[in-house]
Structure formats: structure tokens, C-alpha cells
Amino acid sequence: MKQTASIKTTRLHITSLRKEDNGFILELVNTPGWLKFIGNRNINTAEEASAYIEKINNNKNIRYWVVRLVQEETAIGIVTLIKRDHLKYPDIGFAFLPQFGSKGYAYEATKAVLDFILQRTSYKHIAAITVPGNTRSIGLLKKLQFHFERDIIDKEELQLYSIAVAQSKESKITADKTKK
Numbered sequence: 001m002k003q004t005a006s007i008k009t010t011r012l013h014i015t016s017l018r019k020e021d022n023g024f025i026l027e028l029v030n031t032p033g034w035l036k037f038i039g040n041r042n043i044n045t046a047e048e049a050s051a052y053i054e055k056i057n058n059n060k061n062i063r064y065w066v067v068r069l070v071q072e073e074t075a076i077g078i079v080t081l082i083k084r085d086h087l088k089y090p091d092i093g094f095a096f097l098p099q100f101g102s103k104g105y106a107y108e109a110t111k112a113v114l115d116f117i118l119q120r121t122s123y124k125h126i127a128a129i130t131v132p133g134n135t136r137s138i139g140l141l142k143k144l145q146f147h148f149e150r151d152i153i154d155k156e157e158l159q160l161y162s163i164a165v166a167q168s169k170e171s172k173i174t175a176d177k178t179k180k
Contacts, residue, residue: 005065007065012105014068015068016064017066018053018066021066022046022047022049022053023049025052028078029041030043034095037130037131037137061083062082066078076100077097077100077109079093080095089124090117092117094110094137107144118165127161128163132151132158145163
């Protein structure tokens, strides 16, 4: 089992994915944004969501963190780190419930997780992939100082972005001080 992690910012509490998050995962993977930009995972029941969580948590190459509002402990999104066979570097990703968009949560959470990863691993680079039409994700990646590397094909056309660890550490900002 993976070691649990807890990251806090002023507004957010970010924890490892747990089986108790099945209701949240069921809701998230069926949002229009997830279906359009990530893809249908065919998860339609709490039991299927539990099985999905178990599969993720049993794979050493996949790590999901659940992003919660500090005040209510309400789950609002996820940040992921996946080591894919076809990519040179581990891939960071993020997805949030639509009602929590445009509030700076995705930036705050992803930056906090990125800093957490970079402080505790020997990774030299972190990648991120997105579909070309996902302008919000692309904007967030650029704000996080990821740079476009190239187009790739993996069942569909994707764009590969990356950030060098040394670059990220030089420009490190504390997630607690982030603003909208």
C-alpha cells in the first residue's frame, strides 16, 4: 500500500485517495469536463467507483490525491501523478468538479502537490499531457511554468508539456500565498 500523504494550504487539504472517496469519484468521472477531456471510465455505481479506487491504489505507477476545502472537508477535485510506459517522465494531472472552477483551486492544489513531489523525489522532470482543445488545462500548465514539448499520438492527438525540477525549485512559491 502507498504511504498516505497530507498537504495543506490556506484553503485546501489534499490527501491520498481512499476507498471512502467512492461517491466523489463517481460524481467526478461523470462530469462533462472529465468525459470530454479525459474519457469515459464506465463508472456508473458506487461499487464501480470503489473498484476503480482499489485499482488505482494498488498500482505503484499511479498516485491520486483528493483536494478538499479546508473548512468543510468537501472533496472538490483531484491531482494525479502517473508514470506511463510511453512517457519519459511522470505525468501530473488534475480534474475538478465544475462548480469549483475559476476559483484558483486547481492552481493552488496542483502547485502544492508539485512542490510536494519535487521535494520528496529524485525526478528531474515532470510531464503533463492534454488534448489540444483543453484551453483551461493548457492555461493552468503555462501558469505552473510547464513548457510545450511536442504533439504526441496515444489513441488520440495529445500535447506534451514538461517542467524541469531545477526550474521549478528556483521559482517555487508557497501554495499558501497563492491568490486567485
